[in-house]
Amino acid sequence: MTQELVEGVLAAIPLPAVMVDQTERFIATNLEGATLLGAQIIGRHFATILRQPSVTAAIEACLVDRKPRVARHLSNDGAQDTTFEVNLRYVPGVGAVNGGAVLICFSDITDREQAGQMRRDFVANVSHELRTPLTALMGFIETLRGAARNDADARDRFLNIMEGEASRMNRLVGDLLSLNRVESEERVRPKERIDLVEHLQSTIKSLSTLAESSGTALTLDAPSMPVEIPADPDQIQQVFVNLIENALKYGGSEVTVSLTVLDRDPALRGPAVRVQVIDNGPGIDPVHLPRLTERFYRADNHRSRELGGTGLGLAIVKHIINRHRGRLRVESDLGQGATFTVILPQ
Secondary structure, three states: OOHHHHHHHHHHOOOOEEEEEOOOEEEEEOHHHHHHHOOOOOOOEHHHHOOOHHHHHHHHHHHHHOOOEEEEEEEEOOOOEEEEEEEEEEEOOOOHHHOOEEEEEEEEOHHHHHHHHHHHHHHHHHHHHHHHHHHHHHHHHHHHHOOOOOOHHHHHHHHHHHHHHHHHHHHHHHHHHHHHHHHHOOOOOOOOEEEHHHHHHHHHHHOHHHHHHOOOEEEEEOOOOOOEEEOOHHHHHHHHHHHHHHHHHHOOOEEEEEEEEEEEEOOOOEEEEEEEEEEOOOOOOHHHHHHOOOOOOOOOHHHHHHOOOOOOHHHHHHHHHHHOOOEEEEEEOOOOOEEEEEEEEO
């Protein structure tokens, strides 16, 4: 096989691909391979370029026994760490004195690795969130069976705490099921049309008791006429219950829900509605804003748990808004309140 033919075959491979012959030097690369490993690799010993032991060992073994090998190559594209699956196959009749060479192809599996890490982190977080109330429940059960068995005051106090911990576990399981359901439906855009004004009025009415108990003035600023959008009524209700409830729990003395009809939203490229939940509370440090919609991420860990938060509410909100092809924006500064903006297409 001529060098021209070798280079032509490599150029046709839609992955970074290089070839190392029995001299243990690179004899060919395609453009993708040169971009990944460097433009001046031809003639270089592979160990000076691919310095990771698992990859170099796989090449050496493949040159000797000519059997297929798979290894992993770790790199960095300047923005993030990347992971490549390296597949090696022996090609006879090429290279120095036609002694054969190893074809090495690099498949970018960074997204797969990141998804796997996210899944592991999610399982670890769920385990931690469930273990905390479970540990408390087990401790109080043991106490009630022992020293507090005949102490009525202690028994009532412990039972109240146990009820709170059980409720917290129930909320967490409910949010996990809700998140799973929303994610499974995310690609299916809702077609039912609802009156958003009516839904906001209903949501505010359902939260009026919470507003009164927290001493917060809760008001709605919306058009007097119906504003219709395509939406899943239950999920839209869930979005605004979550956002308004958070504002009542963490905000200050005033929470305003504002609905505005937009003739055209540049990002959505068409008519839209904008709903803003505005509070005058202590605000959120801007460092937390990019991560607020991550699962189990809390700007204030202790206060969130104290108020019954599961750490999944804003993740659920994000997925619901994505399903509705909308946008969520959060603006806040410490001491200046927070504004959660939801933009939905009409």
